[in-house]
Amino acid sequence: MKFLEGKKEYIHSWYLLIMSGFGLIFLLASTTLPLNFLMASFLLFLYKKNGLTNKVLFRLMAYALIFASVFLFLNLLYPGEKLKVGEQITLGQFTFYKAALMNGLINFARLFMLSLVSMCSTYAIIYTKVILYLIIHKGLKVVMGYPLLIALNSILLFKEEFDRIRLSAKFRGLGWWDRIFVLFPLLVFAIRHSQRGALSLVTRGLNPNKSFYFGYDLVTSDRKWLRSFFLMFICLVAIAIYFR
């Protein structure tokens, strides 16, 4: 593969992070499901454009579905006092209040959209790019930004190390009690990784006057998308307040 082939983003990660932040606040606050659906769809469209694959999207949908379903069951099993009134519905051996079911379904839908958008955002936003953009353009200090970068990038290494440690325990035939101590080598790995990472930054010459090969600049289309998003956001907030 050629140097830096296929690394272009449809929309800059920094703006996508801002949009996701506002979008998540909206999804959290709004109880008007059609508006939530509109916001979630818009964000998912941007995530897809930024490289979120269908495979990942469906997998995350499954996770969000499980998470939201648990919440639905909790709503049905332990409804608030105000919901324990009116018509009751019987499903097999279980009997629910209709009001509790309706409330549970609304919460289920909201939670599904909220958790799906938040999980998808982690796949679509390149946090390295966000941090480097903030260092270059927004004055984030390199002594703050780079350790943050190491910490974020170590997540994948942690995952790999965790898998190796888990496998090692299985190869050795350690019992479940010993396997709990998987946290111990992982903790050691974390400490040593941070120590080595810090040393690496120092020995490789990190300094505040460093230059950057890439500008990580925003382009006109990024600004257009951000403006469009805020226009939509204001409209949705206004409608949501009107129908509250």
Next chain:
Amino acid sequence: MYKLRPFSYSFNKSGKTKNIFLEETLSFDKNELVAIVGPSGGGKTTLLKILKGIIPEYSSGVLEGEVTFHGKPLSGSNFQDNLKKILYLFQNPFSQLIYPTPEEEFLFSMENFNFTHQEMNASREKFEELFNLKNVWGKQNSQLSNGECQKLVLASLLAINPEVLLLDEPTAFLDPEARADFYHFLNTIRGNRLVIIVDHHIEEIKDIVTRVIEVSIDGKISPRADLKFSEVKAQESFGLEEIAIPRFSELQLKMSNMSFSYVKKTSLLENLNTHFKAGEIIAIKGKNGTGKSTLFKLLAGIMNPTTGNVTLEMGKKKFVNKKIFPNVGFIFQNPESHFFYDTIAEELKQSFKHIASLELKEAILKRFFHEINLDKSPFLLSEGEKRRLSILMTVFLGKSLLLFDEPTFGQDQRSIKEISQLMRELKKLGLIQVFISHDDAFIKETADRVFVLKSGSLNEIS
């Protein structure tokens, strides 16, 4: 350039005070290629850190004496001044990664020293060619093999064009071809700079090395006349006959039309057909990134092949693909992945329970470690010692198939002989042992059969 007057550096290691000391004056100058040799755990890495100035700048130990670079001490404000002049490659290349992608990683060092775009592009072209980096562009750093990672970090550091290069086992994970290219490159660039290297491939570097410094096991730093070491004699038997682990006679590992791919339509391993028998020691060679570690994962039953099967036959019992897993002992590239407990004694307990004789346990430990305190944490051992501990923790577990991923990384000649001897004795118990290695001497001494993994095929060579 460097002037080292008598000094001593003491620090706490495994609860004891370890000393690294020099009793005479040494100086290093440009156009030199200095090899630092000595047993693992002696203090070679510590000496490199002193030469970089990390010690005492970022260390809790005590350095007494004087080490100067261009007439100035290495610590304090001089440490910052020397950042571009002295570059240091860590033993574990993954420890030096900052970014998630190889491209940004490669540029990082040059960005720190304000190279222009043209200079960065020129360096990229140069090192792309030298280290075959085209294979790593587009990947994530977490997907790189150790060899690829080592090449990447090396290229990033060399692009700075420093006055001094401190290299801690820079070729440990490189295949022989890449190693030869690298040594040739070192020889050509040393003209106006100083290269100090810790490397166990003595035979391969002896022709380019201009001076040799030895760090003995007790920490004494002294110059040596040359890289000629008395041949490490074949080791005596460990006497493993009496250990209580199962013996295997009717054992076979078969690969039948086995293929594997991570990405659809792109096979990493293609149609592998071969079988290994009881008591065989198999070496797997191949260039970095050809899929050796993936092959190991398939043999261990960690992953299923995309097509075909891998089967472990133990008499009438057959274990196919992932069912093989319980019969496998796996020695990972990173030995720290093996450690779970607070002390070395606890780590060894499970493996050593099959050895009844206390004398035998002590004899094995004595041969594998110069000095070991069993009550200390395994994480406090040197890299070479950790590797040897991980081997001892695995080989006596009673598994019929042992897989060693780079067993000789970071090992001195004596330890390599001991590992080889141990493997040859395990062979008598009927175990199948497969190892990945780039160390031709070790392969020649240890393996019964040698396979090369190239372009997805596994071919036996004589």
